[in-house]
Amino acid sequence: MSEFRLFLKPGREKSIRQKHPWIFSGAVDKTTGDPDPGETVEVYDSRGKWLARAGYSPHSQIAARIWTWDPGQAVDADFFRQLILQASELRKPLKEYTDGYRLVHAENDGLPGVIVDRYGAFLVVQFLSAAADRWKSTLTMLLSRLEGVEGVYERSDADVREKEHLPAFAGLLHGDEPPERITIREGGWHFLVDIREGHKTGFYLDQRDNRRILHDLVSTFIHNGNVLNVFSYTGAFAVAAYSAGAIHVLNVDSSQAALEAIRDQFSVNGLTDAPQAFQAGNAFEVLRAFRDQKRQFDVVILDPPKFASSQKDLYKAARAYKDINWLATRITRPGGLLLTFSCSGLVGEDLFQKIVFSATLDAGRDAQILNRLGQPMDHPIRLTFPEGQYLKGLACRIL
Numbered sequence: 001m002s003e004f005r006l007f008l009k010p011g012r013e014k015s016i017r018q019k020h021p022w023i024f025s026g027a028v029d030k031t032t033g034d035p036d037p038g039e040t041v042e043v044y045d046s047r048g049k050w051l052a053r054a055g056y057s058p059h060s061q062i063a064a065r066i067w068t069w070d071p072g073q074a075v076d077a078d079f080f081r082q083l084i085l086q087a088s089e090l091r092k093p094l095k096e097y098t099d100g101y102r103l104v105h106a107e108n109d110g111l112p113g114v115i116v117d118r119y120g121a122f123l124v125v126q127f128l129s130a131a132a133d134r135w136k137s138t139l140t141m142l143l144s145r146l147e148g149v150e151g152v153y154e155r156s157d158a159d160v161r162e163k164e165h166l167p168a169f170a171g172l173l174h175g176d177e178p179p180e181r182i183t184i185r186e187g188g189w190h191f192l193v194d195i196r197e198g199h200k201t202g203f204y205l206d207q208r209d210n211r212r213i214l215h216d217l218v219s220t221f222i223h224n225g226n227v228l229n230v231f232s233y234t235g236a237f238a239v240a241a242y243s244a245g246a247i248h249v250l251n252v253d254s255s256q257a258a259l260e261a262i263r264d265q266f267s268v269n270g271l272t273d274a275p276q277a278f279q280a281g282n283a284f285e286v287l288r289a290f291r292d293q294k295r296q297f298d299v300v301i302l303d304p305p306k307f308a309s310s311q312k313d314l315y316k317a318a319r320a321y322k323d324i325n326w327l328a329t330r331i332t333r334p335g336g337l338l339l340t341f342s343c344s345g346l347v348g349e350d351l352f353q354k355i356v357f358s359a360t361l362d363a364g365r366d367a368q369i370l371n372r373l374g375q376p377m378d379h380p381i382r383l384t385f386p387e388g389q390y391l392k393g394l395a396c397r398i399l
């Protein structure tokens with residue numbers, strides 16, 4: 001039992017009873033005992049009934065994140081050990097296929113604010129809330145004891161730390177310094193991951209299932225295909241397309257460093273003869289130029305960064321999604337494939353489908369959805385926490 005208490009305003013306990021883990025600052029009546037950031041607080045409704053035990057974030061709009069709804073459950077090292085073991089159990093079946101996977105998906109694994117990605121013998125962690133940060137040394141110790149772990153590296157440089165008044169931090173927390181690039185195995189492919197400088201924790205693990213789906217669609221429907229991989233990052237989709245028999249993949253990204261990494265990505269996959277075509281630039285401009293030149297591709301992949309980070313960006317984001325999908329539809333040949341994604345949590349599946357619908361309609365085309373795309377099982381979505389879903393996509397055949 002913590003000495004600190006957080007009382008909710010009247011009528012604000014419903015979502016907590018429904019096991020949603022966030023307590024918004026607007027729902028808080030008062031806290032007693034002056035808890036420090038990250039401290040565990042006991043949560044009560046306005047009538048003084050105990051509801052949950054949570055980690056306190058005084059500087060954030062999310063004032064507390066719930067650790068447990070069980071009055072008998074202490075928040076201590078043993079509690080975290082159990083959750084990490086459960087998370088690890090869930091991923092066990094993946095290990096045969098890959099040694100790169102998300103080990104802990106924050107709220108969805110019962111660990112608000114904690115992200116852990118595994119790349120071979122190295123773990124990359126992000127502590128994204130005050131409470132997660134406060135338990136950093138315990139969590140690091142527990143993670144370092146997992147089988148085969150040689151090093152734990154922190155990449156808490158995500159923007160969300162600012163909202164918690166936490167400084168950005170990146171560096172080694174435990175064990176050996178990771179090599180400059182780690183090679184992970186995924187099915188028959190290999191991917192190079194730069195955990196220090198790469199995006200997020202180094203690699204887009206969340207696209208794993210979609211790489212496989214792209215591979216299967218291309219090898220089934222597209223012969224000697226000409227592929228445009230927009231927002232390519234280090235070319236993981238390009239590897240999948242080439243191994244499915246594509247003859248040319250043009251990779252477009254604004255990051256020169258990401259494009260430069262593609263060469264080695266191809267070589268670790270034995271694609272030494274594959275044409276290496278890269279174009280650095282703003283995807284919107286590149287796509288517009290291709291449309292003006294009336295270029296046509298058999299397959300177009302669109303995997304943009306998050307356009308909407310808050311509700312106020314939503315309208316602008318929807319316009320931007322529509323814009324690139326309209327352009328992409330125009331340059332996909334009839335009978336060709338368009339794989340289009342959104343990783344904005346605020347853009348739901350329905351809205352995304354409507355955006356793609358209106359983009360294809362305006363482009364004077366129709367399309368068939370062949371697959372609905374999402375995030376893989378190591379990025380689970382807790383039913384009580386719909387915010388856990390962020391990645392969605394459509395694999396369409398353009399008509």
Ligand code: SAH
Pocket residue numbers: 199203204207230231232233234235236237252253254255258281282283284303304305
């Ligand atoms: N498809 C990639 C992940 C893409 S993440 C994969 O499977 O690994 C989004 C990418 O978009 C990043 O690599 C980022 O550098 C790039 N990017 C962001 N804004 C861009 C823009 N306006 N034009 C082109 N690329 C952009």
